[in-house]
Amino acid sequence: MTDLQNRDAAASVDDTAPIDARYRDVSLPIAERVEILLAQMTLEEKAGLFFQTVIGIGPDGTLAEEAGVAGGGSTDGFVNGLKMNHFNIHQAPTDPGTFAEWHNRLQELAAQTRLGIPVTISSDPRNSYSDNPLAALFAGTFSVWPEPMGLAAIGDEATVERFADIARQEYTAVGIRVALHPQIDLATEPRWSRALQTFGEDVELASRLGAAYIRGFQGETLGHDSVATMTKHFPGGGPQQDGEDPHFAHGREQVYPGGEFELHLKPFEAAFEAGTSQIMPYYGMPVGTEFEEVGFGFNKSVVTGLLRERYGFDGIVCTDWGLITDDAIMGEPFPARAWGVEHLSPRERVKKVIDAGCDQFGGEACPELLIELVRDGEITEDRVDASARRLLREKFVLGLFDHRFVDVERAKRVVGSAEFVAAGEAAQRAAITLLVNRERSDASGAAAPTLPLARGLKLYVEGVAPEVAGEYGEVVASPAEADVAILRLAAPFEERPTFFENFFHSGSLDFPAERLAHVREVAAAVPTVVDVFLDRPAILSPIVDELAALTGNWGASDRALLDVLTGAAAPKGRLPFDLPRSMAAVEASRPDVPFDTADPLFPHGFGLSYEA
Incomplete structure (x- = not known):
């Protein structure tokens, strides 16, 4: 033509x-x-x-x-x-x-x-x-x-x-x-x-x-x-x-x-x-x-x-x-x-x-x-x-x-029917992945895993709505007053020049030094449970040994998390990626190759449960 x-x-x-x-x-x-x-x-x-x-x-x-x-x-x-x-x-x-x-x-x-x-x-x-x-x-x-x-x-x-x-x-x-x-x-x-x-x-x-x-x-x-x-x-x-x-x-x-x-x-x-x-x-x-x-x-x-x-x-x-x-x-x-x-x-x-x-x-x-x-x-x-x-x-x-x-x-x-909402909430709980659950002494002096927590404990919380935490225990103002601390963190990212770009979390996976220092300070004062929103595989090596328990989530309400932490629901999640041990390992990895970071802190598929 x-x-x-x-x-x-x-x-x-x-x-x-x-x-x-x-x-x-x-x-x-x-x-x-x-x-x-x-x-x-x-x-x-x-x-x-x-x-x-x-x-x-x-x-x-x-x-x-x-x-x-x-x-x-x-x-x-x-x-x-x-x-x-x-x-x-x-x-x-x-x-x-x-x-x-x-x-x-x-x-x-x-x-x-x-x-x-x-x-x-x-x-x-x-x-x-x-x-x-x-x-x-x-x-x-x-x-x-x-x-x-x-x-x-x-x-x-x-x-x-x-x-x-x-x-x-x-x-x-x-x-x-x-x-x-x-x-x-x-x-x-x-x-x-x-x-x-x-x-x-x-x-x-x-x-x-x-x-x-x-x-x-x-x-x-x-x-x-x-x-x-x-x-x-x-x-x-x-x-x-x-x-x-x-x-x-x-x-x-x-x-x-x-x-x-x-x-x-x-x-x-x-x-x-x-x-x-x-x-x-x-x-x-x-x-x-x-x-x-x-x-x-x-x-x-x-x-x-x-x-x-x-x-x-x-x-x-x-x-x-x-x-x-x-x-x-x-x-x-x-x-x-x-x-x-x-x-x-x-x-x-x-x-x-x-x-x-x-x-x-x-x-x-x-x-x-x-x-x-x-x-x-x-x-x-x-x-x-x-x-x-x-x-x-x-x-x-x-x-x-x-x-x-x-x-x-x-x-x-x-839209948002009770049945559909309940199904979503059940999935939120099921996806929570238990990574660390160390033994500690209970009220009688016997050793037992930190999780699940008993209800009614004195709780120090950060990143959790106090009114929600109050449904599970007594919320206190400082770690010194608490039986246990619960901290919710988000995986780190680098600030970028434009407002819009900061919706895309990019850059280093290392937490800022001041954030790590704060977590260590709380963990030194009281047994501490940290939950991390793992939109990116954060480097947790600097704090993992100091925590009583560690969980990861990919979208979970405070109630969904606390249901799991108190045993009302079981953690069923398994890591969908390796959690790298260091940024050096990340930088040395090949971006097209799965599971390519050396000696990951936690490997793909890892996840603990409450069953013995």
Whole structure:
């Protein structure tokens, strides 16, 4: 096709012609419905499918006037102006009924467009304690579970599938139909800030649990009751140079000094077998491999050569967020993550992503660039149609054309139901991992393990709400007055220059000297139990010998912890990664190789129990 013919084809659809409504006929095969609809779409309507951006919610569930995550662009401007119908929701109303009402208003707006293409809403994880605006979100009224790393500590496929099925029910109740997860990268670099949302560094465990997660959200096959999973980050985002994250320019390189590129593909092979509907390539760029040294979303040798051709994946491939245009986050500049192609213009970046084999641009709202490329003959409309078919097909498979609205009253009943909340709390307790439980003298002078603690003791607490601790014992003001101290710590990280970057915990795994000194001071005064939120594998060697007991968690309420410490529930968790002995061991390890830190303090799979 010549450039002139291509431009003529791009403008050939008459958007004033009568609508062939057979694509709404549920008796027809989905493939036929897709073709009927696609044949009637203008280039502008097709281009709108390719862009998925963050959308805001107005007061009381109204449609936001300033709908973009950084302001700019109204809801109406996205839907009617840019012809977009894929949106990512970040912050949402705590009331599920209001959330559902907003969703229905948005679907009503979309229904009034020329072809009435329904909106698809996506979300990052919403059922855990994390609150990283570009990684995971506070649960609000959704049931609260441990992070995926905590599910890995439990290590049970049935628990993961049960979690995902509950999350599926909560998502669909408010209209969320795409999960921007699971994250099945192997956490082989201990310093990496994104490890918490993975299943750890063991390939077999990550593969099993990732597949169970997909089954829970999607079912055995994708259908009207499913939430489609966008499994990430292909081809594995764990081997980050120095553990830095490629959300930022200084973390753009993925390296494979141990030659383990293929190992990081294994969890994705399990995800393909489980039927994941979508794949997200990561920001990072491979260095020193056979592949082009550009970010994976721009990387034809990875997206087409590896994902499409070697693995035969014909689902949707959506880039990670913000590869094309610069933005501002929290008032601070946030450049496009165009690693290896920083020199290209936004228009040229769009072309390279399309040429790579991707179907959709995450976090972007610039369909005019794609339209220009087609009209100028640089991208064929046949290539546009190939991705449009995938994107439309999923909307039909999910039943959005047939049942676009949700039941507001059902949303109120389902989200955060007592049954779902109880299941999440049980998982929080089960994931807690007991690492140290030294014997000490009890009231009679006999030696016994520190844990479980008797109820009614005098407790000195830090990092635990006193009113909660008061349900288990008498809270006192100083270690000197206490029978036992309970300290909750978070794994350390280095402060970084921008506010947003500090949501990504990076850098040294050593605790500051003053924090270690304080723990030692308390432990010298009273038997001390330390619980650490192990979003990163903290270096605990300097204090471990001075503690009466030590536990790790990956998202647990104070009550969940105290239930375990007092024996109302048993610690069942096992470490989903090695806990390194020193930063020297971490720095000497190879970032692509699991279990590569010398002589770990506690190895993968370690965990004590209360049974003799």
